[in-house]
Amino acid sequence: MTSFDALYHKSKAPVLSATERRKSAILVVDSDPQIRQTMRQSLMGLGFGTLSDAPDHVIALEKIEDRHFTHVIFEAKSLRISSKEFLSRALELDSKMIAIPASYEPTVDDVFDLLIQGARGYIVKPFTAESLDIALIMSTKGEPISDAVLNARNRNEALAALVLSSLDKLAVLMRQAGQFETARRELPKRALGLRRSVDLGNTFAKGGPLMLRETLIDLCIERSNGPASRLGRFRKRMEVKKKREDEEESLQDQSSPSSEGTEEERETETKSLKPSSDGIIL
Structure with a gap:
């Protein structure tokens, strides 16, 4: 049987076919012209189709208004406007576009907040052709991060x-x-x-x-410290639930008068309302 170590290190990502790559239209947004050029060359070598670039977020928004892009890879820093504002406006213009922030320090640049906002993945700089390819594939076909x-x-x-x-x-x-x-x-x-x-x-x-x-x-x-199996955990939850219900029922019984006491009070009230031999209600 395949070992865990072999599976972990040889796991395969989903695949983008040659046709899917050719049909892609990718916009690269970065303030560094060298990074834009390197990324375009890498994407071209990976077989991706139409490629475009922009030096800042504002120019990128203008390009998104003019044409449809399947993906936008954008620098996770403020370039005339903040990366959060750019992502919000970009997805308003085209909600189907896959947005991928790129950063040298994803934690510092709050890339996680961009994921919450709607980005589908992320690229860590400096990137390689392989890491770029994996990021695009996973953002396109991988399971999204759960809410x-x-x-x-x-x-x-x-x-x-x-x-x-x-x-x-x-x-x-x-x-x-x-x-x-x-x-x-x-x-x-x-x-x-x-x-x-x-x-x-x-x-x-x-x-x-x-x-x-x-x-x-x-x-x-x-x-x-808890049950090992799902069934055991389910039984444990049911035990806790039943115990809680029993405690609530016990508290209700303590706060209300007993049924016997209530019946005795009714009999006393009835007797007090019966007329006496003199016709006077006691």
Whole structure:
């Protein structure tokens, strides 16, 4: 059976066909003319079709108004306008366009906020032709980052949970792969999901990879104290729910008078309303 290490390092990304590449129209936005030129040459070598570039966000918006681009790769810094304003206006002009911020320091440039805003991926500079290709493929065909991660109050916990969830899915599939061909075919995809979640965590965890590792350790310890299986966790939740309902019912019983006491009070009231032998209601 394929080892975990082999799967992790040989996981395959989705593929863009030659036709899909030729039909792509990519706009490169960067203040450095050398980067624009290098990126255009790399994209041309990768087989992508129509290529255009702009030195700042304002000129880029003018180009987006004039024609349709399938992708825009833009510098995650303020170029006459902020990168957030550019992304917002660009997606207003063309909501189907795939926006990919590029940065030397994704954490410093708040690339994560751009992902929340609608960017589909990111490129870390300095890039290679391979990293550029992978970023474009994953942004186009890869699974988007879940809203639960993007909008989490505690980003590190959400990123750590994503890593563990991806690892759990891969481990389950590896167990099933010995019996089912469909599971074996899914292994590269699950391995890629784990690689991507680890890369995402290392890039965007507050405090860097070290803090992500600490959060992962804490989360693993926390999970180790609970039931090991999904069924066990479900039973545990049901036990907690039943206990809570029993406690609430007990509190309600304590706050209301007993049924016997209520019946005795009714009998006393009835007797007090009966007329006496003198015809006077007591």
